[in-house]
Amino acid sequence: MEYGLIGEKLGHSFSKDIHNLIGNYDYILKEIPKDELTAFMTKKDFKGINVTIPYKQDVIPFLDYIDPKAEEIGAVNTIVNKNGKLYGYNTDFFGLKNLILANNIELNDKKVLILGTGGTSKTALAVARDLGAKEIYKVSRIKSETTISYEEACEKHYDAEVILNTTPVGMFPNNEASPIDISGFKNLQGAVDVIYNPLRTNFILSAKNKAIKASGGLYMLVIQAVVASEFFFDTKYPESLGNSIFKKILSSKENIVFAGMPGCGKSTIGAEIAKALNREFIDSDAYIWQTTGLKPDQIIREKGVDAFRDIEAECIKEISSKQNCVISTGGGAILREKNVKFLKQNGIIIFIDRKIENIKPTDDRPLSNNQEKLKTLYKERYPIYKACADFTVENNKDINSVKNEILKIWENK
Numbered sequence: 001m002e003y004g005l006i007g008e009k010l011g012h013s014f015s016k017d018i019h020n021l022i023g024n025y026d027y028i029l030k031e032i033p034k035d036e037l038t039a040f041m042t043k044k045d046f047k048g049i050n051v052t053i054p055y056k057q058d059v060i061p062f063l064d065y066i067d068p069k070a071e072e073i074g075a076v077n078t079i080v081n082k083n084g085k086l087y088g089y090n091t092d093f094f095g096l097k098n099l100i101l102a103n104n105i106e107l108n109d110k111k112v113l114i115l116g117t118g119g120t121s122k123t124a125l126a127v128a129r130d131l132g133a134k135e136i137y138k139v140s141r142i143k144s145e146t147t148i149s150y151e152e153a154c155e156k157h158y159d160a161e162v163i164l165n166t167t168p169v170g171m172f173p174n175n176e177a178s179p180i181d182i183s184g185f186k187n188l189q190g191a192v193d194v195i196y197n198p199l200r201t202n203f204i205l206s207a208k209n210k211a212i213k214a215s216g217g218l219y220m221l222v223i224q225a226v227v228a229s230e231f232f233f234d235t236k237y238p239e240s241l242g243n244s245i246f247k248k249i250l251s252s253k254e255n256i257v258f259a260g261m262p263g264c265g266k267s268t269i270g271a272e273i274a275k276a277l278n279r280e281f282i283d284s285d286a287y288i289w290q291t292t293g294l295k296p297d298q299i300i301r302e303k304g305v306d307a308f309r310d311i312e313a314e315c316i317k318e319i320s321s322k323q324n325c326v327i328s329t330g331g332g333a334i335l336r337e338k339n340v341k342f343l344k345q346n347g348i349i350i351f352i353d354r355k356i357e358n359i360k361p362t363d364d365r366p367l368s369n370n371q372e373k374l375k376t377l378y379k380e381r382y383p384i385y386k387a388c389a390d391f392t393v394e395n396n397k398d399i400n401s402v403k404n405e406i407l408k409i410w411e412n413k
Contacts, residue, residue, distance in 0.1 A: 003232060004028035006040070007052035012172065012197050014218075014249060015050060018225045021245045023233070041086075048080045048232035050091075050225070056119045063088040073126050075119040078228040089231055092123045095224030096164075096194070097130065098242070103215045105162060105190035108132035113153055113160045115139045115179050116167035120194055124164045133162075139180075154184055162190040170201035172321060175345060176338075178202040188212055196221050198321075198345035199253060205341055218253075222246045253323040255347030256410060259385055261378060262331035263362065264354040265395045265402070270328035272403045277410075283328045288315050296330065309336065317342050331377070340388045348413065350406060351389035355396055 003025050005015045010029045019027035032040055037055060041062040051059050056075040060066065063076065063086045070076050070090035078089040100107065112133040114124045117140045128136050137157055140147035148157070169179040175198050182188055182203070191207035191214040200208070200216050207214035219242075226242045229235075256273060258266040267283050274281035285296050288311060292299065299308045313336055319327055320342035327347065333339050334349075343349055356378045361370050386392065391409050395402050 001028040001030060001045070001049075002026065002047045003049065004030050004046070005050045005052060006030050006032050006055065008032065008034065008054055010052070013052075014196065014221060014253075015225060017252070018222055018245060018249060019229065021248060022226060022229045022237070022241070025232075044081055044084060044086065046079075046081055048078070048228070050228055051077050051079060053119075060088065062086060069093055069126065073119075073122045075122055077224070078231055080231050087231075089228075090123065091224040091227040091231070092120065092220070093126055093130075094227045095220035095222075096123055096192075097127045098223045099215060099217070099220040100127065100131065100190075100192060102219055103190070103192075103213055105192065105213050105215075107162055107190075109134045110161040110189070111135040111137075111157070111159060111187075112162045112164065113137050113139055113157060115163065115165045115169075117147060118166060120166040124166050124194075128164070150180060153180065158184045159187045160185055161187050163188065163192070165191075165193040165195070165201075165203055168195065170198075170203055171195045172197045175201065175321070175342075178206065182206055182210070182212075190214065193217055194220060199250070200345050202341055202345070205344055218250060219246050222249060251410075253346070255320070255323060255325045255327055255343075256406075257327045257329060257343045257347040257349045258352055259329050259334050259349050259389065260331065260352035260395075261354065261356075261359055261374070261381065261385075263359040263374075264331075264352045265399075266328040266352050268399065269352060269395065269402055269406070270326050272399065273406055273410075274326035276403065276407060277326070280322070280325045281328070282319055282322070282325055284312065284315060284319060284333060285328075285330050287319060288312060288330075291315055313339055320346055322346070331381070334384055334388050335381070344388075344390075348390040349388055350409070351385045351392045352402075353385070353392050353394045358396060 004027055010031050013029055016027050016029055056077055059076055066088045070088055073090050075090055076088035078091045080087045107128055110133055112128045114121050138147045139150055139153045143149040165179050167179050169177050191212055193201050193204050194217040195201050196216055196218040204214045204216050222245050223242045226237055258270050260266050271281050289295050312333060316333055316339045323346050356375060359374055361374050393405055
């Protein structure tokens with residue numbers, strides 16, 4: 001290969017998609033077992049490569065030159081072959097620094113916690129220093145001379161103003177986890193997670209729920225790739241390129257999720273939007289039927305509402321792990337906070353708001369099969385729909401107008 005990414009496991013990498021948008025060159029994902037790394041690096045059969053876990057330190061002995069910043073960090077993620085000589089760089093530094101700046105997260109004169117002790121934590125340390133952090137503490141599961149424990153972080157450093165997560169905690173498929181409980185950090189002003197799958201970890205969602213500036217790692221991934229490509233071809237791209245690619249990649253991965261009352265038009269609208277955007281459409285109630293062999297109303301009648309909500313929650317978790325989909329949820333899916341978190345990890349939630357007088361009760365919805373039940377549900381759920389929604393769209397007009405409004409929101413978000 002001429003250009004590409006090497007690592008031990010690359011199944012969920014976005015790198016090929018990003019580099020395909022940067023320029024006209026073929027970018028290969030190459031998984032290399034540990035016992036084959038030496039042969040690959042010695043052969044030098046490439047022009048430019050990116051390096052990911054677990055080889056960012058292992059490749060250093062094969063280099064003829066290492067950039068001072070990469071040497072300071074002790075990790076290399078970009079290697080350029082110049083006439084048989086290997087030059088190593090760390091573009092993660094530029095990616096993380098630009099991510100922090102793009103989200104207006106201030107580190108200058110701030111107290112910063114860095115979660116984790118791996119290679120990326122060293123990059124985070126270099127960035128925090130570069131941006132003028134006043135105090136920096138690395139947090140590890142095991143306390144050492146250079147780290148504090150998570151217990152100590154929560155008990156003695158609850159005045160931290162910025163937290164940077166460099167651990168894999170919260171990454172798919174273990175995306176229910178969070179590396180730290182931020183509820184006790186009353187001075188917290190910024191949260192950054194290098195994880196980009198899911199797009200927003202529970203750590204990031206918890207910060208956003210508290211109106212704290214927060215971002216996942218996708219922007220970092222894009223910017224480091226752009227800088228790596230600049231090293232590959234000894235060129236400089238316009239600053240706008242990274243932002244443009246980030247928006248394209250985000251839109252290509254992010255789900256559109258519809259929430260609202262039973263009978264508000266979520267499924268009809270969802271199918272139309274999926275068709276317009278050439279995306280997979282998933283109706284959560286239909287997914288439950290396919291998974292269990294029972295329709296939601298059958299489950300409710302035979303097993304009760306709580307049993308149905310448990311089944312629904314498992315299905316929501318599975319559906320939410322997908323990307324680039326349009327998802328229509330059941331009317332009560334947002335009643336469980338866990339469901340909302342799963343849906344927001346990879347998606348934006350649009351509340352389809354339809355006037356109660358325009359919603360008709362049907363027999364296949366046991367919880368809303370008459371007008372009185374509908375009115376009661378509407379009163380109970382309306383504030384919950386509004387609270388969890390990123391956008392609200394009224395569905396009291398023709399379907400084309402509603403569809404066009406949603407497509408405009410999606411284009412301009």
